[in-house]
Amino acid sequence: MNFEVIRDYLPLYIKAFMLTIKIGWIGIALSLGIGVFSAFILHFKIPIASQIVKVYVELFRNTPLLVQLFFVYFGLPKIGISISAEAYGAIGLGLLGGSYMTESFRSGLDAVKVSQTESALALGMSKGQLFTSVILPQAVTLSVPAVVANLIFLLKETSVFSAISLMDLMFTAKDLIGLYYNTTECLVMLVVFYIFMLLPVSILGSVIEKKTRFKMFGD
Amino acid sequence: MGFEVLLKGNNMLRLLGGLGVAMYISLISVAISIFLGIILGALMTLKNPVINAFSRVYLEIVRIMPQMVLLFIVYFGATKVLGINLSAEISSIIVFSFWGTAEMSDLVRGALSGIDKIQYESSMALGMNTRQTYFHVIIPQIIRRLIPLSINLITRMIKTTSLVMMIGIVEVLKVGQQIIEANRKSSPNAAFGVFATIFLLYFLACYPISCLSKYLEKKWEN
Amino acid sequence: MEEILRVNNLSKRFEDIEVLNNLSLSVKKGEVVVIVGPSGCGKSTFLRCLNGLEEIEEGEIFLDGEKVSSNKKNMSKTREKIGMVFQSYDLFPHKTILQNITLAPIKVKKRKKAEVEEEALKLLDRVGLLSKKDNYPRQLSGGQKQRVAIVRALIMHPEVLLLDEITAALDPEMVREVLDVVLSLAKEGRTMLIVTHEMAFAKAVADRVIFLENGKIVEEGSPKEFFEDPKTDRLKKFLETFSYEK
Numbered sequence: 156m157n158f159e160v161i162r163d164y165l166p167l168y169i170k171a172f173m174l175t176i177k178i179g180w181i182g183i184a185l186s187l188g189i190g191v192f193s194a195f196i197l198h199f200k201i202p203i204a205s206q207i208v209k210v211y212v213e214l215f216r217n218t219p220l221l222v223q224l225f226f227v228y229f230g231l232p233k234i235g236i237s238i239s240a241e242a243y244g245a246i247g248l249g250l251l252g253g254s255y256m257t258e259s260f261r262s263g264l265d266a267v268k269v270s271q272t273e274s275a276l277a278l279g280m281s282k283g284q285l286f287t288s289v290i291l292p293q294a295v296t297l298s299v300p301a302v303v304a305n306l307i308f309l310l311k312e313t314s315v316f317s318a319i320s321l322m323d324l325m326f327t328a329k330d331l332i333g334l335y336y337n338t339t340e341c342l343v344m345l346v347v348f349y350i351f352m353l354l355p356v357s358i359l360g361s362v363i364e365k366k367t368r369f370k371m372f373g374d
Numbered sequence: 375m376g377f378e379v380l381l382k383g384n385n386m387l388r389l390l391g392g393l394g395v396a397m398y399i400s401l402i403s404v405a406i407s408i409f410l411g412i413i414l415g416a417l418m419t420l421k422n423p424v425i426n427a428f429s430r431v432y433l434e435i436v437r438i439m440p441q442m443v444l445l446f447i448v449y450f451g452a453t454k455v456l457g458i459n460l461s462a463e464i465s466s467i468i469v470f471s472f473w474g475t476a477e478m479s480d481l482v483r484g485a486l487s488g489i490d491k492i493q494y495e496s497s498m499a500l501g502m503n504t505r506q507t508y509f510h511v512i513i514p515q516i517i518r519r520l521i522p523l524s525i526n527l528i529t530r531m532i533k534t535t536s537l538v539m540m541i542g543i544v545e546v547l548k549v550g551q552q553i554i555e556a557n558r559k560s561s562p563n564a565a566f567g568v569f570a571t572i573f574l575l576y577f578l579a580c581y582p583i584s585c586l587s588k589y590l591e592k593k594w595e596n
Numbered sequence: 597m598e599e600i601l602r603v604n605n606l607s608k609r610f611e612d613i614e615v616l617n618n619l620s621l622s623v624k625k626g627e628v629v630v631i632v633g634p635s636g637c638g639k640s641t642f643l644r645c646l647n648g649l650e651e652i653e654e655g656e657i658f659l660d661g662e663k664v665s666s667n668k669k670n671m672s673k674t675r676e677k678i679g680m681v682f683q684s685y686d687l688f689p690h691k692t693i694l695q696n697i698t699l700a701p702i703k704v705k706k707r708k709k710a711e712v713e714e715e716a717l718k719l720l721d722r723v724g725l726l727s728k729k730d731n732y733p734r735q736l737s738g739g740q741k742q743r744v745a746i747v748r749a750l751i752m753h754p755e756v757l758l759l760d761e762i763t764a765a766l767d768p769e770m771v772r773e774v775l776d777v778v779l780s781l782a783k784e785g786r787t788m789l790i791v792t793h794e795m796a797f798a799k800a801v802a803d804r805v806i807f808l809e810n811g812k813i814v815e816e817g818s819p820k821e822f823f824e825d826p827k828t829d830r831l832k833k834f835l836e837t838f839s840y841e842k
Contacts, residue, residue, distance in 0.1 A: 217529065217580035218573055219536035225547060226569040229554075233376060233566035273649055274686035274745075278700035278752060279676035288699060292690045307437060314440035318540060325442055325540075338454040342447050346439070353438035 160340045164331060171327040172348050178244045178321065179313040179352075183306060185249025190256020197257065198264040208257065215254035221315045223247050228319040244316045252309045259305060263298030264290065296367045303360035310353055324348050376567030379557045388553065389568075392546030393575050399463065399538060399545075400531040403470035407531075408524055410471065411478020418483040429479065436476035442537055444469045449541045466538045470531060477527060485519040522591035529580040529587070536576070546572055600625045600787055601646075601756055606655035608641060608811075615641045617811035619655070623756070626785040630798040630819075633808035634834060639791045642808070643758045646789070647678045660755065676704060679754030683761040685741040687733035687748070693720070694729040697748045705752070712751070719747045723777050739770030743777055750781075757781070759790045763797075775801075795838050799823055807831045 193208040215223065224247040228240065238246075267290050275285045317326035328345040332338050380386045417425050449465040452458055460468070489512055497507040539548045550572050554564045561567075601623040608616040615638045623629055631639045644650040646657060648664070648671040657664040664674050687696050697716040701707045720726045723743040725736075733741055742762055749757060759778065763771040775797050782788065782801050792798055798805055798819065805822040807815045807830070815822070815831045826832045 213581060213584075214577060217533075217584055218576040219533040221536040221539075222547065222569070222573050222576050225550075226573045230566040230569040233563040268686070270682060270684050270686045271688065274680075274682055275688075275700075276649065277647055277675055277678075277680040277682075278748070279672050279704045280700060281672050281704075284703045288703060289688055293688075296690060311438070311440040314442035315537065315540075325440075325446070328446065332450055338450050342451050345443055345446065349439060349443055357434070357438050 156339055156343065157337065160335075160337045161344060164337075164340065164344060167327050167331070168324065168344050168348055171322055171324045172352070174241075174321065175313050175316065175323040176352060178241055178316060178323070179248065179310050181245040182248025182313075183252060183309050185245060186252025186256050186305075186309065187302075189249060189253025190260050193253065193257040194260030194264060197261045212254045212257050215251050216258070220247060220251045220312045221318055223251060224315060224319050240319050240321050243319060244313075244321050248309060248312060251312065252305060255305045255308070256302065259298045259301035260294070262301070263294040263296075266297045267293045299367045300364050303356075303364055306356055306360065307353060310356060314349075376561055376563035376565060377571070379553055379561045379564045379567060380571060382557070385553050388549050389546055389571065389575070392544065392549035393572075393579065395543065395545040396535040396538070397532065397579070399466055399543075400470065400528070400535045403467050403474055403535075404524075404528050404531050406467070406471040407474025407478045407527065410475040412482050414475060414479035415482025415486065418479060419486045433476050433480060436473055441469060441473055441534055442540065444472065445537060445541055462538065462541045462543045465541065466535070466543065470534060473534070474527060474531060477530075478524070481520060481523045481527075482516075485516045485523075488519065489515055518594040522587045522594070525583060525587040525590065529583045532580055532583075533576070546575065598625050599623070600660060601789075602658040603646075604656045604658075606642070606645060606652065606657065608638075608645060608650060608653050615811050616645070619811065619813060621806075621813070623787060623789065626787055628782045628786075628788045628790065628801055628803045629806060630790045630792060630802040630804070631806045631808055632792065632795070632798060632834075633814075637808045638811040639808050640760050643680065643760050643789060643791055646756075646758060647675050647680050649680075672704075676752055677755045678758060679749035679752055679756070680758040680760065681742070681745050681749050681762050683764045685733075685738070685745045685765075687741055687744060689733055692730050692732055693725070693736070693744055696733065696744060697751055700748070701751055716747070716751055719750055720744075723747055724773075737770060738766045739773045742766065742770075742774045746774075746777055746781075755787060757786055757788045759788060759792070761791050761793065763792065763794060795823070795835070807834065809834075 193212070196204045196208050224243065227247050228243045231237070231243075271289055271293065272285060275289045280289070313323065314325050316323040317329065320326070322330075324345055328341045331341045380389065414429065418429050445466060448469050449460065449462060452460050452465070493511055493515070494507060497511045502510065535545070536547060539545055542548075544552075550568045554568055557564050599622050601621075603619060603621040606616050606619045607614070617638075619638075619642065621629075631642065633639050641650055645652055646664075652664075659674060659677060664670070687693075688699065691699060694713065694716055697720070698709065698712045701712045701715075702709055717726060717729065720729055723746065725740055725743055725747075728736060728740065728744075733744070736744065746759075746762075762778075763774055766774065771794065775794065778788070778790070778797075779801055790798070790801065800819075802819045804816060805819050806813055807822070807828075809830055815826065815828045817827075822831075823835065826835060
């Protein structure tokens with residue numbers, strides 16, 4: 156391995172890393188917003204809106220992100236919708252993630268026992284009080300494992316951004332390999348940067364999962 | 375809107391052929407993953423420290439490394455490090471099986487350790503021997519838990535194989551790009567129609583499988 | 597003594613099954629009424645109707661002279677006056693014991709936190725669980741959880757307390773600690789409607805016992821006549837299922 160090559164490439168990788176993280180987390184923030192919103196719609200069985208959410212969730216859960224990105228990036232401009240590649244990346248990831256987050260939050264909400272609702276009502280709580288102080292906190296805790304899994308999944312999915320010419324880590328690695336053939340160095344750096352990006356989330360996720368599980372269920 | 379290109383010549387057939395390539399790679403990978411995953415999953419329940427350490431590292435690698443990165447490592451790296459020239463198809467099958475085996479083994483381990491101890495004990499108490507216990511009581515329960523999850527793995531595999539275009543395999547997205555390119559002059563808006571169609575094709579391929587998996591899971595709950 | 601709860605001709609059906617059949621009942625202030633009967637006789641449904649967990653289809657319920665309706669806004673007010681404890685305790689798993697007790701008075705009655713906590717601690721002390729105030733429900737035994745659930749209902753100062761098979765999910769050795777709390781509540785003159793399978797307890801705590809079958813009151817009376825001199829064959833048969841002979 157040639158460390159001079161690594162030193163030379165480092166700034167490029169760092170730039171790509173920052174871009175990947177930026178778009179990744181904007182997309183994730185979007186997906187959380189979409190997920191919470193849609194899960195409420197499903198949980199409260201709001202007519203029409205919940206049908207739309209169901210179609211959205213099935214469409215995006217059953218197609219690959221790459222295809223979704225190609226469609227929004229290359230397809231939408233043809234019918235007059237045109238924004239930057241970065242915005243497409245974030246929105247694409249947000250829509251994909253939103254469909255997964257919706258499922259996670261919805262199953263969290265549905266997993267709160269009916270008897271919890273009853274005992275809160277029996278104490279005279281209103282629907283609003285019941286939801287904010289009894290159901291919501293439990294639902295959030297119950298959906299933590301699935302949400303953490305989604306976070307990791309979505310951060311990994313950022314690796315397809317290069318397909319819509321975003322200069323992310325994959326793009327940089329591929330580009331440098333093509334230009335200078337320093338394959339080993341490029342690949343090692345690629346792996347190291349992805350470890351930087353994902354290992355902390357993975358470890359932190361496990362800790363949070365354990366903590367919340369402990370709070371609710373013991374062991 | 376660009377849908378008309380698909381009616382030209384055999385463009386639609388070519389697109390379907392491209393999807394076929396993706397399906398083919400994913401089905402082979404799923405078959406390998408299920409086979410190896412069952413073996414590894416069963417080994418993991420033995421609580422052997424060496425196997426456990428190995429599988430933890432393996433599962434964590436798969437958990438945090440994007441398949442795309444793995445694909446690059448195998449496709450570009452193998453030539454450089456091992457000096458063998460792997461075709462893009464072989465590389466992708468290796469990577470997807472590597473990923474799928476990890477997923478499958480974790481499911482198998484979960485299904486195996488999820489069987490209540492009382493199930494073994496009550497079978498034994500009824501006078502069954504170990505072979506009968508496994509054959510009549512344990513394995514049928516495990517299969518019921520695993521089948522929906524394995525089917526689910528198929529849809530995830532199909533979705534993942536869309537990545538192979540990035541290492542040059544001519545699958546549905548690549549065919550789509552070729553069609554758009556060839557008709558740039560006559561149908562400037564082809565990108566919308568073609569990619570919308572591919573989007574739907576993937577949906578049509580995956581949705582019924584997801585439904586089947588959900589249906590079986592519900593049916594066999596308890 | 598004045599009447600606090602009155603039920604007139606209450607009926608309720610689930611699809612084809614008549615769960616409550618024209619049921620009428622009057623409860624006086626400070627009275628302890630125990631309802632017994634075979635499973636599926638409608639006794640739990642009856643309690644659930646009283647605080648609106650089941651919709652009232654036919655009949656009327658009056659609490660303190662005021663009509664209880666299924667109207668949502670009034671229901672919350674009614675529930676403040678009628679406390680209920682369930683078989684499965686249903687403490688809130690994400691809150692500590694103290695928070696479990698103080699949540700409703702603070703949120704629903706808008707009482708001051710300090711004042712509510714002081715009362716909560718007194719009540720916890722009374723049921724012998726003061727030391728558990730900062731624990732989470734999962735760290736408590738079933739009997740302890742049920743005692744907390746009783747405190748959680750008491751702190752709302754209900755005029756009537758409904759206890760729905762509160763010992764049915766408990767291990768036998770924990771039943772006593774819960775029932776002792778209920779006995780002490782009866783002694784201080786609380787109005788309670790109790791559904792239970794513990795006949796010895798029913799005998800000790802009740803002012804009046806009711807035998808419910810197929811959604812109807814078949815027989816009722818003081819514990820003495822109810823258990824020692826049952827009039828109807830149905831009740832005789834029911835009571836026989838609790839005694840063993842070789």
